[in-house]
Structures are given as structure tokens and as C-alpha cells.
């Protein structure tokens with residue numbers, strides 16, 4: 001008798017900002033390279049979008065950037081093909097853990113999971129209380145009650161993103177701890193893990209101890225605010241910190257995969273390890289993963305490693321191809337568009353409202369060209385969702 005489709009397992013591990021040359025370096029990431037050589041991998045995989053805001057919705061829904069929505073995150077326009085939703089419809093248990101705020105409940109990713117953790121609500125509450133206490137300590141109680149209580153919620157939501165603080169980065173070992181606490185059966189699971197090690201600010205716990213938090217913060221400040229002030233020595237330091245993040249990530253990946261292969265039925269477990277995008281480390285005019293830049297190949301190329309999913313070694317894969325490998329049934333298959341789209345923010349980030357973006361640059365890997373809005377995208381867009389400013 002044919003085996004029921006929902007008895008297999010699918011694991012998706014996204015390593016944010018993990019560039020392919022570092023990922024495929026066995027000296028830096030010995031476990032990942034051993035895993036890659038024993039299974040399948042692609043040398044030519046690329047992200048359909050320049051940063052997490054639109055790359056992750058594409059990976060998780062198969063919808064091309066800007067074809068149905070201009071906003072970051074998961075919303076009603078694209079939720080119909082959101083992976084945990086279609087896995088649930090197809091009889092799977094769904095488990096998601098993310099260390100990235102951009103794939104947290106704040107961006108709508110928390111729906112359709114049997115178990116979900118994004119660490120964000122808890123963090124936001126804790127830091128919110130700290131900030132509020134600082135401000136309100138000297139104010140009389142009556143004023144606090146009438147005036148400040150309603151403001152608390154707003155202040156909490158308006159707090160800066162925690163990922164820009166090296167000490168507050170949610171670490172992969174925390175994700176692993178959470179993973180171990182989940183009631184995962186041997187079969188029939190979709191598991192999504194989003195790890196942040198290679199994301200800036202770079203600096204493992206060990207490096208912070210070694211170089212001092214103030215030195216690492218000063219270097220991070222330059223990357224964010226004034227990259228032209230970075231000396232060649234600074235750039236080498238940055239690359240070294242990034243390398244150490246990869247080394248640490250490799251250690252935890254080893255523990256995670258070993259654990260998962262122990263608790264799951266190995267033969268029917270498909271695994272994908274990839275990134276949402278790569279990272280620029282000053283090879284061209286920019287650092288990190290600027291949303292409106294596509295000129296640095298290290299930024300748009302991604303590692304793509306699979307277990308129990310054959311890959312064609314000469315083919316070029318895009319984020320949308322990865323979606324096609326993830327789906328539980330061929331009926332969800334999408335046409336992968338061979339383009340990486342860069343974009344600019346066109347609305348301010350306000351508490352509770354997600355930013356809107358507009359595409360401004362495209363590459364097909366052969367050339368790079370500027371565009372003046374989504375009408376000039378090289379693929380069809382859903383006309384019905386043209387008026388995207390209306391919030392759902």
C-alpha cells in the first residue's frame with residue numbers, strides 16, 4: 001500500500017545572512033560541509049529578494065516579491081500558500097522557532113503552528129518595562145494611572161529592534177533548547193528554524209569577552225552608521241567576527257541535526273538548510289544586506305543543502321525553487337522567477353504598522369537595472385492587489 005503523504009518529515013533551517021563561500025568552507029563549518037558532501041548541495045542558488053523583509057515571505061509562500069503585497073511579513077494576501085498552513089491542511093504537525101524579529105509574531109509569522117516560539121513578545125515586554133520604569137520612576141502615581149498607562153503599550157511597540165544589539169541577539173543554543181522541549185513525534189512534522197548567528201552585529205559570546213563589548217559596539221556602530229569610516233583593519237576584524245559566528249553556528253547546527261535525526265524517522269525526513277540572503281562584507285561599496293543593492297554577489301547568493309531531496313548540480317536555484325521543494329503537494333508548485341529584486345522603504349515604520357516597500361533595482365545575474373516601481377518588474381504582478389496601502 002502506498003505510504004500516506006503526511007507521514008514524512010520536512011525540516012527547514014534558515015541561517016540568516018549566511019553567505020555561500022563561508023558556508024561551504026570546511027575549515028569554518030566542518031559539520032555543514034560533511035553534511036553537504038554526504039547529501040546534496042547547490043553551488044548556484046540565489047535569493048529572490050535582497051533582505052529578510054521580502055525574501056522570507058517568498059520562501060514561506062512562494063509568492064514573488066511585490067506580486068501580491070508591498071508589505072513585509074505574512075498578511076492575508078499571501079497567507080493562502082503559507083507553508084505551515086498548507087502543511088496543516090495536509091495533515092502535518094507544524095513547529096516553528098525563530099530568532100529573527102522579522103519572522104516573528106510582529107510580522108504575522110505566528111499563525112498555523114502547533115507550536116511556535118519567537119522570543120520576541122517576551123523580550124519586548126521585558127525591555128519595555130525597563131524603559132518605562134526609567135522614565136516613570138519620578139512621576140506621581142495618579143498621573144501614571146491616568147496618562148501613562150495607555151502610553152505603555154505604544155512605547156513597548158516602538159522600541160528599537162533587539163537584533164541591532166549584540167548582547168540581545170537570540171542565540172541558536174536558545175533555539176535548540178526550545179526545540180528539545182517540543183513534543184515532536186517520529187513522523188508527520190514540518191519544522192521551521194530561523195537562526196541569526198551570521199546576522200550583524202557580529203560578535204560571539206567569546207569574542208565579546210575577548211575584545212570587550214565597547215570595542216565591538218564601536219565597530220558595529222561604524223558598519224551601521226558610517227561604513228566609509230571603516231579602515232582596512234576594521235574590515236578584517238569584521239570578517240573575522242563574522243567567521244566566528246559561522247563557526248559557532250556550525251557547532252549548534254551539528255547538535256540540532258544530530259538531535260532531529262535521533263528523534264525522527266531518518267529515511268522519511270527531508271532537510272533543507274539555506275539562507276534568506278547572503279551578506280556583503282565590504283567587497284563592493286556596501287556592507288550587510290542593503291535592501292536597495294544587488295551588486296555584491298556574496299549578498300544575493302545563498303547556500304542550499306538538502307537531505308533526501310536530490311538537486312541538479314548544474315542548475316541555478318532561486319528562493320522560489322526552494323519553496324517548490326518544501327511544499328507537501330505538487331498542486332502548490334510555483335513558477336520560479338530568475339530575478340533578485342531590491343527595494344526601498346516608502347512608508348515609515350510606526351508601532352503596529354508594517355512598512356511598505358517599492359522595488360527599485362533588479363538583477364538576473366547577468367546584468368543589473370534600475371526600475372521605477374512594480375509595473376516595471378520583469379514578471380507578472382497581481383493587478384487586483386494594486387491598492388496595497390489599505391491595511392488588512
Ligand SMILES: [Zn+2]
Nearest residue numbers: 016017052276
Ligand atoms: Zn535576513
